């Protein structure tokens with residue numbers, strides 16, 4: 470069963486009455502806009518978006534919210550920003566920090582909107598709102614009052630669930646200092662039912678500087694913010710959330726999910742939403758050099774892969790399994806091959822988990838109308854675009870063995886674009902090929918047996934009438950058998966002669982793209 474169907478079944482079971490009554494199921498996801506969004510966040514995005522999507526496909530009414538969390542304080546300065554400029558904002562809510570680029574209201578808008586554009590592009594878009602709006606609108610006021618009144622219960626829950634000790638007199642809220650605007654440096658010491666008393670001091674937390682001010686202020690309408698473990702359940706209540714998961718790191722025993730659910734029930738007297746965790750998304754990473762693109766960001770990932778292929782990457786394995794992706798290796802060609810296999814199945818009329826997945830990797834408005842088209846292998850397209858003397862369209866037409874239609878050409882154009890991007894910015898050297906105009910130096914390493922075999926192949930090819938990939942494949946295997954060489958030795962010898970390296974694309978197909986005369990003379994070591 471497609472994993473998202475299993476989770477959606479559970480959502481339908483839990484909220485059967487609500488669904489029956491025609492009420493909307495609320496799905497929520499959020500991301501703190503503290504800098505360029507890491508690709509890992511796309512896993513959370515895919516979990517929530519696919520559950521909303523599958524529910525809708527079953528006719529269920531859904532409100533899917535995405536929160537740009539712009540009310541969290543800056544708690545670290547991204548490496549690509551000037552520390553000297555930003556260190557004074559440590560502890561200040563992100564919505565009150567200037568944008569690094571002109572044209573955006575604030576820091577959080579700049580990074581938040583960038584991420585939202587990615588989500589929209591890949592069909593994971595939702596109704597967007599900001600955490601600052603939620604607080605400023607007053608929607609959190611009652612919850613703030615409840616939490617302040619039950620501060621000792623919250624303290625006890627922190628200790629009971631996560632063994633974390635808060636000092637006596639601790640209040641579960643941070644206010645924004647009226648004088649300096651810092652949130653993390655303030656410490657609330659009293660609540661009289663209407664106003665909180667606070668001090669703003671560098672002693673409150675190591676990394677934020679306070680101004681020494683103390684005062685009294687209303688904690689409502691955006692003057693204050695909950696710490697994360699209370700913020701989360703308060704949002705469950707304020708938005709009426711039915712489905713919301715989170716990263717695996719929050720789901721440990723005694724972790725923030727468990728604390729949040731307990732606070733939802735015991736403090737806010739509200740049943741928390743159903744949710745599951747998402748595993749991490751790792752980018753083959755450590756060895757990625759800085760001269761190459763930065764696939765670790767969601768934005769960059771959305772330029773390396775077209776939307777449906779990125780959705781395939783995100784949806785093909787269950788959400789509770791780790792996803793590892795190395796854009797420098799063969800992960801991208803393999804991903805396209807996966808797509809091609811699913812497409813073939815889908816177009817042959819099969820209905821199973823694979824075709825269900827195939828359906829959902831396309832955007833809702835593309836589904837049901839997926840034109841059958843020729844899908845040239847990505848690895849072969851990536852090879853062809855590196856051969857300046859070859860017409861990629863003609864070669865693909867040969868593969869198809871009939872004229873390319875408009876949809877075939879659109880598909881090929883798309884694959885050419887992404888293949889070029891991959892080759893230019895990511896692909897490992899072993900995928901980079903240059904056809905050698907003259908016999909390369911490495912040909913000197915060929916053994917006598919290998920030379921004998923390549924000459925033998927030249928003879929067979931010169932006598933052959935038909936020279937396509939399949940017939941060449943046969944000839945090559947005949948010669949290999951006769952020569953007694955291993956595939957690695959024989960194919961390696963051929964690649965060395967033409968490409969100056971020991972590996973290359975499928976050898977029969979490769980030679981078929983080069984022209985008989987050239988192939989024969991090169992195999993004879995003539996030029």
Ligand SMILES: [Zn+2]
Pocket residue numbers: 646647648649650651669670679680681682
């Ligand atoms: Zn202050």
